[in-house]
Amino acid sequence: MLDLELLKTLVCVVDEGSFTRAANRVHRTQSTVSQQVRKLEQSVGKTLLLRDRAGGNVSATEDGELMLVYARRLLAIAGEAEHVLLAPRAAxxxxxxxxxxxxxxxxxxxxxxxxxxxxxxxxxxxxxxxxxxxxxxxxxxxxxxxxxxxxxxxxxxxxxxxRLIWVGDRQRARDAAVVPLVLFPQGCIYRKRMIYALESAGRPWHIAYHSHSLAGVQAAVAAGLGVSLLPAFARLDSHGLLDAEDGFAAVPSTxxxxxxxxxxxxxxxxxxxxxxxxxxxxxxxxxxx
Known part of the structure; x- marks a missing residue:
């Protein structure tokens, strides 16, 4: 496996054209940079750099040029991966x-x-x-x-x-000639159940209160505005429970x-x-x- 640190050193030395300048750039000693290049050369079994002993300049061999192409690509991919992993992800x-x-x-x-x-x-x-x-x-x-x-x-x-239950004030519900209903909007299955049950029993009714929210219906029933049909969990302590004796027969569960x-x-x-x-x-x- 190619070591990215060694590849980075190779690219740096070639770009700077000198072991000395490359060492200054990566904040390492010249001997450390030279050792890393030699380690990479030993790893691939090729001479990658030519050293000008007189001028101290460095140039890539033919194998070094080929290695540089892949080194730059590998370093770019590694940098991209690091950026993606560290960047905040979209939720x-x-x-x-x-x-x-x-x-x-x-x-x-x-x-x-x-x-x-x-x-x-x-x-x-x-x-x-x-x-x-x-x-x-x-x-x-x-x-x-x-x-x-x-x-x-x-x-x-x-x-x-x-399970659905009828809720409301028991005395008012019994005495009412026309049942006041607290309803959810058109399309609500509870509303359909209420109207069908009263129509089937032949009991007249009228809309006393209308609300989109469960809290609104619960509050209206608690205030005595009318009768409603709610799931069992939604009955409040202030709601009276109505049954067949009050004229409100059980309805099928939803x-x-x-x-x-x-x-x-x-x-x-x-x-x-x-x-x-x-x-x-x-x-x-x-x-x-």
């Missing part, structure tokens, strides 16, 4: 879609662990309705997404059942799924999926209990 951006009504605080601890394991990755969390998140995956705007959906609605990387292309996942994305599985899996007692 790998991972785009994760999360439903508007999802409690992101459940993920923060494990996502922080993911970030610590992958300092070169930058995680962007984008919230939206599940239908929009699916569109984002299809267009390549998202790498992974958590979506609320009907159970078994297409392939996924992991899925968990999500599903929380991690969606993405398993075949195209990079190792970093696979680790993110594992973190999501752990974060959501730890909460399945609340989701499905």
């Amino acid at each position: 790998r951006v991972l785009r994760l879609g999360v439903p508007e009504d999802f409690d992101v605080s459940r993920l923060t601890v494990l996502l922080a662990g993911f970030a610590a394991r992958h300092p070169d990755a930058r995680l962007e969390t984008i919230s939206g309705m599940s239908a929009g998140l699916r569109d984002g995956l299809a267009s390549g705007e998202l790498d992974l997404a958590l979506v609320k959906r009907e159970p078994g609605d297409g392939p996924c990387l992991a899925a968990w059942p999500e 599903e929380l799924a991690i969606v993405g292309d398993q075949r195209a996942l990079s190792p970093v994305e696979q680790d993110l999926v594992a973190a999501l599985k752990q974060a959501i899996g730890d909460a399945t007692g609340d989701l499905a209990a």
Whole structure:
């Protein structure tokens, strides 16, 4: 194997045309520079430099000229490799879609662990309705997404059942001739479940409050503005639990799924999926209990 330090010395001596000037340039003694050149010559079994004893000048032999071509190339490649490895690397951006009504605080601890394991990755969390998140995956705007959906609605990387419960003020809900609903936007699967259940039971209803965020819906229910349908984990202590005796029959569970292309996942994305599985899996007692 050729020693890069010896090649660097050879190039320096030829460029300077003198062992003395080369020694000054690399801050070494002339004897050290001469020894390095001789060591390189012994290594390749060729005389690489001619020394003018009278004038002290040095020139390359024919073999030396050939060696110089490769020496400069090898040194350039080594310098390039060092520059690339030492330069700050561009962050790998991972785009994760999360439903508007999802409690992101459940993920923060494990996502922080993911970030610590992958300092070169930058995680962007984008919230939206599940239908929009699916569109984002299809267009390549998202790498992974958590979506609320009907159970078994297409392939996924992991899925968990999500038990839904009616919440609101029990007395007001029983006395109301027209049920006041606190709803998420159009396209939300909880909204569809609520309206279908009340229509099937023949109960009139009206929209009392509308919010894109889980926190907004929770606050509206707590304030007594109306009734809503939420995943079990999202019920607050201030929410009354409504059941069939109050005129609100149980509704089928929905599903929380991690969606993405398993075949195209990079190792970093696979680790993110594992973190999501752990974060959501730890909460399945609340989701499905």
